[in-house]
Amino acid sequence: MSSIPLSLTVAVTAAVLSLPPAVAAAWYIERTKLPGRDALKTLILLPLVLPPVVVGYLLLRVFSPRGALGALLDRAGAPVAFHWLGAVVAAAVVGFPLFVMAVGQAMQAVDPRYEAVSKILGRSSWSTFFRVTLPLSWPGIVAGALLALARGLGEFGATIVVAGRIPGETETISLKIYAELDAPGGEARIAGLVAASVALCLVCVVASRYLERWYRSRLELER
């Protein structure tokens, strides 16, 4: 697969796989009074500030075929290290903080009285989550997914450590640009890749901002 469709596949897969844990984490942090919320938030924010290479190294340690988890995944036919799935895991981990923050903001914007009314009307916490919290925060969830997608599209440091640079398999747009820097006549190809990268990220960020704003105004209108 050439680098542009590969990057898209990796970033979309990462965003889709991150969706359930990001929603669950945001709900735990914003909507419960259970212990460990601060610790969880700190842990989730960590990939945002850690050097991507360090994230990649830690992921490699976890998913190396010599480790227990890596060996298990290898036998199950889903190797992560030096495989396109490695690029997916790297993109998911570095995009996760943005995803959780966006979903968390969307959930914060849902007036807790809707949930209180739902419970008084006889719905359990679980049912209230699916019938009220989730439907009222979905645009924020999509906005978060788009942000995570944009972040995944540009992922470089962690990807090159975990997945390596295997042309056609793990060579995403960023890795390809890096390879072309030294290649003779690479400038023209770099220009195309850079343009594609800017265009894709711009679409994601603009769509995410638009959704967020549209939704905020809708919630205020209906309150």
Place this chain on the structure above:
Amino acid sequence: MKLEVEVRVKRPSGFGLDASLHCDTDALGVVGPSGSGKSTLLDAIAGLERGARVALDGVDLSGVPTARRELGYVSQDPILFPHLSVRGNLRYSPRAGPIDGVASALKIDHLLDRMPRHLSGGERRRVALARALASRPRLLLLDEPFAGLDETRRRDALSLLDEVRRRLSVPIILVSHRSDEIVALTDWSIRLEDGKVDASGPSASLLRRSETLVDNFLSGVVHAPGRVLLDGTDGIELSAMLPEGVRGEVRLACYAHDVMLATTEPRDLSARNVLPVTVSQILGEGDLLLIEVESPRLRVLVTRDAAETLGLRVGLRAHAILKATSIVYLGAS
């Protein structure tokens, strides 16, 4: 309904509610200044507040989660689910039965397919009330349900609520800062002050004693359309704007600032009621005085200047003037 509540809530802000309440009434009023803990008391009964012991008709609800307490809740802000139609809102509760009866009682049957954002303020409130009633609550909690409505709509909503809850026989707890609402809808009231119950008693007498001195409450018997023979008087009659078909014992109210006093009998007035009275008490300091007259017992708000010009003093015979249009019908006794 027998209700027992013991709440102890402490907030980091310093606010606290430490109230103990035992009553046996189907309509309890809760009055008190803002920040006295009225809404927190309702939250505690609903199970949204920790540290409360609540028993309803002898059944201890303390460990029962909010979802299984079978309560209804209506606040000043209707809090309709914005992503559901009116029908979806009414059917939201798993306890909800058929919604047609409630929808027609609250005159929202033509709105069932609308989304909340396409409803007017008054319609939203009716939908919120219908949603609470459709969930067949054992007890309906009402937190300032009429606040922010203009006077006409407020009176309409008040009589509608009164009628519906009598028809469905749902016990209520009403939080309100308006004494006419409390008197119209509840039999027994408590007054909260700084997070403590500082008075309780029959609503009318509790409010007369402590709440506002600006309202007058009257009762009597309708003996002809729009004519009420007042209780506790020697056959004094009052003209009032009563809803069509009202008979028997009625309760009425009017504001102290809507009553006038004259020392000689006025003639050729548009006001329908000129009642012979005697000044029994003069209250207040400053520019405004509250003059109490008998009988009927009425409170009249006058300026000090007017009181001095008229020479008002205890024992003085005077005439109280009341426009029929400023008398509020509170309901049947």
